[in-house]
Amino acid sequence: MRLVIATCSVLYEGRLRATLPLAKRLLMVKADGSVLVHSDGGSYKPLNWMSPPAKLRSAEPDAEQAAEGITEVWTVQNQKSDDRLTINLFEVEHDSDHELGVDPGLTKDGVEADLQRLLAEQITTLGDGYTLVRREYMTAIGPVDILAKDAQNATVAVELKRRGDIDGVEQLTRYLELLNRDPLLAPVTGVFAAQQIKPQARVLAEDRGIRCVTLDYDAMRGIDDVESRLF
Amino acid sequence: MRLVIATCSVLYEGRLRATLPLAKRLLMVKADGSVLVHSDGGSYKPLNWMSPPAKLRSAEPDAEQAAEGITEVWTVQNQKSDDRLTINLFEVEHDSDHELGVDPGLTKDGVEADLQRLLAEQITTLGDGYTLVRREYMTAIGPVDILAKDAQNATVAVELKRRGDIDGVEQLTRYLELLNRDPLLAPVTGVFAAQQIKPQARVLAEDRGIRCVTLDYDAMRGIDDVESRLF
DNA sequence: CGGTAGATCTCGCCC
DNA sequence: GGGCGAGGTCTACCG
Structure with missing residues (x-):
C-alpha cells in the first residue's frame, strides 16, 4: 500500500464524470491497483476512487501542465471497464510504501x-x-x-x-x-x-x-x- | 489526518459486533475523529470503521494485554450513539500527521x-x-x-x-x-x-x-x- | 457469470 | 431532524 499526501486535482470518467478542484488530499494506492482519494472529513466513502482491478500509470506533465504547476500526472485505468481516474499532482508532501499482506478478514454477528x-x-x-x-x-x-x-x-x-x-x-x-x-x-x-x-x-x-x-x-x-x- | 500502519486487532460494537484478527493494516484518523481501518485490497469500503463525530482515546495496555504484546489500546467512541471501535495495537511501523484543511468537494455530471x-x-x-x-x-x-x-x-x-x-x-x-x-x-x-x-x-x-x-x-x-x- | 437482497450502508434532497 | 430515494453504490449468496 502506497500513501501519498499531495495537493492535487482529480477527474473521474466512467458511468459519470466527477471532478475535484485543487486541494491537499490523501491518495491511497492499494496492491490491487485500486486508488482512493480521501479528504480529512466525511465518512468512509472516498471523495473519488477507482475500483479494482486497475492499473496506475504515472507520466511527466506536458509543457502546458508543467506551467500550471503540475509535477506528475496519474492515470488509473480500470482493467475490466473503461472507467478512468486522472490525478494531477502538484506539491507532494508525503510518499511512503508499506507491505501489508493479505488480510484474514472480518467476522460479523448480529445481521x-x-x-x-x-x-x-x-x-x-x-x-x-x-x-x-x-x-x-x-x-x-x-x-x-x-x-x-x-x-x-x-x-x-x-x-x-x-x-x-x-x-x-x-x-x-x-x-x-x-x-x-x-x-x-x-x-x-x-x-x-x-x-x-x-x-x-x-x-x-x-x-x-x-x-x-x-x-x-x-x-x-x-x-x-x-x-x-x-x- | 493521522496515518498509522500497525499490526492490530479490531472490535466494533454497535448495531452489530464485528471483529478483525491480528494483521498489519492502515489506520486512518480523520480530523472529525472518525477512524477507517483499511487492508491492502477490497474496494473503497474499510474493513472496519467509526463514523463521525467520534473521539479517539489512547490508553496503556493492562498487564495481561502487555503480556500478549499489545503496546497501545485505542477506544473510538461515537459522540451521538453508543457505537464503539476498539483497536489493540501491537507493532507500529509508521505514524505520521498531516494538515489537509477543508475540501472544496466533488462536482458530478450524468446522474x-x-x-x-x-x-x-x-x-x-x-x-x-x-x-x-x-x-x-x-x-x-x-x-x-x-x-x-x-x-x-x-x-x-x-x-x-x-x-x-x-x-x-x-x-x-x-x-x-x-x-x-x-x-x-x-x-x-x-x-x-x-x-x-x-x-x-x-x-x-x-x-x-x-x-x-x-x-x-x-x-x-x-x-x-x-x-x-x-x- | 448474472440476479437478488442486505448494509454499522452513505449521501443528498425535501419536508 | 426525520423520511425517502439514489448510488460509479459495495458485498455476500445463490442459481
Whole structure:
C-alpha cells in the first residue's frame, strides 16, 4: 500500500464524470491497483476512487501542465471497464510504501441472518401457538424468510428486516400473492417483522392486511443466551 | 489526518459486533475523529470503521494485554450513539500527521437529474406527438418523475431510472394506481424508462401494461450538445 | 457469470 | 431532524 499526501486535482470518467478542484488530499494506492482519494472529513466513502482491478500509470506533465504547476500526472485505468481516474499532482508532501499482506478478514454477528435464526427459534414471539415450518422457504420468485403456522394451523409467511421499509412490504406482498395460488397452502397471511418499521411501510402493510411486528433484538439475544446456558 | 500502519486487532460494537484478527493494516484518523481501518485490497469500503463525530482515546495496555504484546489500546467512541471501535495495537511501523484543511468537494455530471432534464427536453423520444406536462409532478405518495401527454392527449406517467429494476416498476405501479383515481387525469398509462432494464423488471412491467423504453444517454446528450450549440 | 437482497450502508434532497 | 430515494453504490449468496 502506497500513501501519498499531495495537493492535487482529480477527474473521474466512467458511468459519470466527477471532478475535484485543487486541494491537499490523501491518495491511497492499494496492491490491487485500486486508488482512493480521501479528504480529512466525511465518512468512509472516498471523495473519488477507482475500483479494482486497475492499473496506475504515472507520466511527466506536458509543457502546458508543467506551467500550471503540475509535477506528475496519474492515470488509473480500470482493467475490466473503461472507467478512468486522472490525478494531477502538484506539491507532494508525503510518499511512503508499506507491505501489508493479505488480510484474514472480518467476522460479523448480529445481521439479518442472526435475527432470522433467533426468530425461528422463538417463533411464539409472533403469537401463542405459532410453530415453525421452515426458514428460507423457496418459491419461484425467491425465498420466503420464514414460513410458519399459527394457532389455527393456518400458514403464515414472515418477511424479516432490520429496518422495515416499503420495499419489504412489496416483497412480502409478491410472496403472499404467489403462495395463495397454492391450494395446499392457502389461505396464507403475512407478518412483516423488523427491528424498526417506517410509518409509511406500516400504513401500506396494514392496508394490505399484513400484520406488523417490531422485534427487540437485544431481548431475543438475551433469551438465546439464557437458553444456551442451559445446555 | 493521522496515518498509522500497525499490526492490530479490531472490535466494533454497535448495531452489530464485528471483529478483525491480528494483521498489519492502515489506520486512518480523520480530523472529525472518525477512524477507517483499511487492508491492502477490497474496494473503497474499510474493513472496519467509526463514523463521525467520534473521539479517539489512547490508553496503556493492562498487564495481561502487555503480556500478549499489545503496546497501545485505542477506544473510538461515537459522540451521538453508543457505537464503539476498539483497536489493540501491537507493532507500529509508521505514524505520521498531516494538515489537509477543508475540501472544496466533488462536482458530478450524468446522474438521474441530468437524464430527467434531457428526457423532458426530448420528450418525443417516447413517441411522436408526446408533450411534456411537467417534471417532478407531486402526488401524496411522492413525485412522479415526468408527467406527459401522448399524441391522443391521454396522460402518461414516466418513471425514470438509470438501471430499471423491479423496485422501479412497483413505484410506477403505485403512482398509476393513485393517478387513475383522479377523474381529471384518468386514464393514465405508464412508461418505464431506463438506460438498462432488467429482464424480470421488463416482464413485470409489461404484465401490468406498462411500456418499457431503454434510453441512450450518450445519444440524448449528443442531441443536447447540438441544440445547445444552436444558441 | 448474472440476479437478488442486505448494509454499522452513505449521501443528498425535501419536508 | 426525520423520511425517502439514489448510488460509479459495495458485498455476500445463490442459481
